Amino acid sequence: MKQKMQSERLGTEPIPKLLKNLSIPAMIGMFVMALYNVVDTIFISYGVGIDAVAGVTIAFPIMMIMMAVSAAMGIGGASVISRRLGERREEEANHVFGNIISVILIISVLGMIGAFTILEPTLRLFGATPDILGYSFDYMFPILLGTFFFSFAFATNNIVRSEGNAQFAMMTMIIPAVINIILDPIFIFGLNMGVQGAAIATVISQASVTIVILRYFLTGKSSLQLRTSDLKIKFAIVKEVVAVGLPAFAQQAAGSVMMIAINTMLIRFGGDLHVGIFGIIQRIIMFTVMPMLGVMQGMQPIVGYNYGAQNFDRLRETVILSLKVTFYISVFIFILIMTVPHWLMMIFTSNPVVIDAGVEYLRIMFAAFFLIAIQVISSGLYQALGKPKQALILSLSRQLIFLIPLVLILPHFIGVYGVFLAFPISDFFACLLGAILMYRDRDIFFGKGRGRDKTEENAVPVSPGT
Numbered sequence: 001m002k003q004k005m006q007s008e009r010l011g012t013e014p015i016p017k018l019l020k021n022l023s024i025p026a027m028i029g030m031f032v033m034a035l036y037n038v039v040d041t042i043f044i045s046y047g048v049g050i051d052a053v054a055g056v057t058i059a060f061p062i063m064m065i066m067m068a069v070s071a072a073m074g075i076g077g078a079s080v081i082s083r084r085l086g087e088r089r090e091e092e093a094n095h096v097f098g099n100i101i102s103v104i105l106i107i108s109v110l111g112m113i114g115a116f117t118i119l120e121p122t123l124r125l126f127g128a129t130p131d132i133l134g135y136s137f138d139y140m141f142p143i144l145l146g147t148f149f150f151s152f153a154f155a156t157n158n159i160v161r162s163e164g165n166a167q168f169a170m171m172t173m174i175i176p177a178v179i180n181i182i183l184d185p186i187f188i189f190g191l192n193m194g195v196q197g198a199a200i201a202t203v204i205s206q207a208s209v210t211i212v213i214l215r216y217f218l219t220g221k222s223s224l225q226l227r228t229s230d231l232k233i234k235f236a237i238v239k240e241v242v243a244v245g246l247p248a249f250a251q252q253a254a255g256s257v258m259m260i261a262i263n264t265m266l267i268r269f270g271g272d273l274h275v276g277i278f279g280i281i282q283r284i285i286m287f288t289v290m291p292m293l294g295v296m297q298g299m300q301p302i303v304g305y306n307y308g309a310q311n312f313d314r315l316r317e318t319v320i321l322s323l324k325v326t327f328y329i330s331v332f333i334f335i336l337i338m339t340v341p342h343w344l345m346m347i348f349t350s351n352p353v354v355i356d357a358g359v360e361y362l363r364i365m366f367a368a369f370f371l372i373a374i375q376v377i378s379s380g381l382y383q384a385l386g387k388p389k390q391a392l393i394l395s396l397s398r399q400l401i402f403l404i405p406l407v408l409i410l411p412h413f414i415g416v417y418g419v420f421l422a423f424p425i426s427d428f429f430a431c432l433l434g435a436i437l438m439y440r441d442r443d444i445f446f447g448k449g450r451g452r453d454k455t456e457e458n459a460v461p462v463s464p465g466t
Contacts, residue, residue: 036176070151129267140199
């Protein structure tokens with residue numbers, strides 16, 4: 001009964017209080033996760049060098065592909081589960097959950113096989129030069145062996161949040177981050193294992209939180225139940241989850257393609273040093289985007305539940321409040337980056353060449369950061385509503401439609417600066433596209449009740465047998 005009330009409050013609590021209670025834990029958890037990525041890079045930079053950072057940056061697209069499938073199952077499953085709970089279809093929510101776990105097991109086996117078969121040629125294909133290939137391989141091999149821990153933790157975090165348990169979802173992000181921060185200096189410096197030590201520390205931290213999450217589901221603390229009978233894969237369930245999660249997969253996969261394109265152009269028009277600098281800036285980007293993603297993740301279960309329960313006034317109120325909060329955050333971060341970029345770069349390195357170049361590139365990349373609130377919220381909104389077409393377009397827009405072509409074209413005219421200038425230009429166009437789509441659906445989000453039929457028209461069909 002306690003777990004049931006936990007999900008039902010998504011339809012009853014005041015929206016400001018509910019969004020705060022769901023977003024702040026998500027923000028804290030994601031902040032800590034971003035912090036561990038930052039600390040990881042700091043240890044690698046100071047302990048091994050900027051070439052090692054470049055090697056890890058080259059390997060990162062493989063991790064993004066691995067996470068793309070997990071994101072599809074986790075975010076897609078969270079959307080489906082939250083709507084099932086809103087419709088009082090708890091048994092079907094359990095079927096969805098079991099199928100997600102089965103797909104994760106399949107993903108894990110494929111990841112482990114890939115570690116022994118295609119890892120090195122893949123890294124070469126992704127742009128690893130002879131100077132950094134060893135760093136890339138040493139980092140990625142242990143990560144692929146631990147595919148199950150990464151995929152399970154990543155997917156189930158979204159599922160836990162879909163039932164309204166933001167506090168535990170936050171803990172599943174904090175636990176591995178803290179363990180990783182503790183283990184990093186031990187493996188990198190104490191055991192002198194370099195980037196391989198950083199990877200092993202990451203795998204151990206993810207394995208630890210996997211045990212915690214399994215205990216959560218197996219001891220009745222969740223609204224969902226993990227039962228062997230639900231592990232049998234049903235095509236209809238997987239199809240629905242994938243349809244909703246496809247935008248998340250596309251976004252992550254496009255991010256991987258984007259990274260490959262960026263690394264290739266940086267090496268061609270700059271060198272390994274520029275790849276290392278971008279690796280540092282990428283960690284800063286991850287850290288600054290996390291608060292807005294936290295708001296978006298706090299918004300999604302509220303939107304999904306109230307869409308399932310047909311509480312459209314609460315849906316609109318949630319969207320408007322989320323847009324306001326993310327806009328304020330984006331403006332604050334924009335001002336911070338423009339005023340103190342030196343301090344941020346000095347956290348990662350003492351190399352004056354890296355710092356000076358990084359400051360310049362940071363300011364270029366963040367020039368349109370204050371616009372991304374609409375981009376973040378609109379993408380998460382359509383995912384939560386189960387409207388895969390719009391969500392897919394928005395997820396692909398910034399990286400695949402705008403950023404990658406600009407990254408491939410601009411350097412031919414203005415050199416390595418073109419890679420970094422592509423970011424604010426793509427932010428502008430992605431924001432414009434998100435605003436256009438939301439304006440088109442304004443009756444759903446901002447109208448006086450005219451959007452109900454339109455919402456139901458565009459929803460993913462839900463069949464009683466799934």
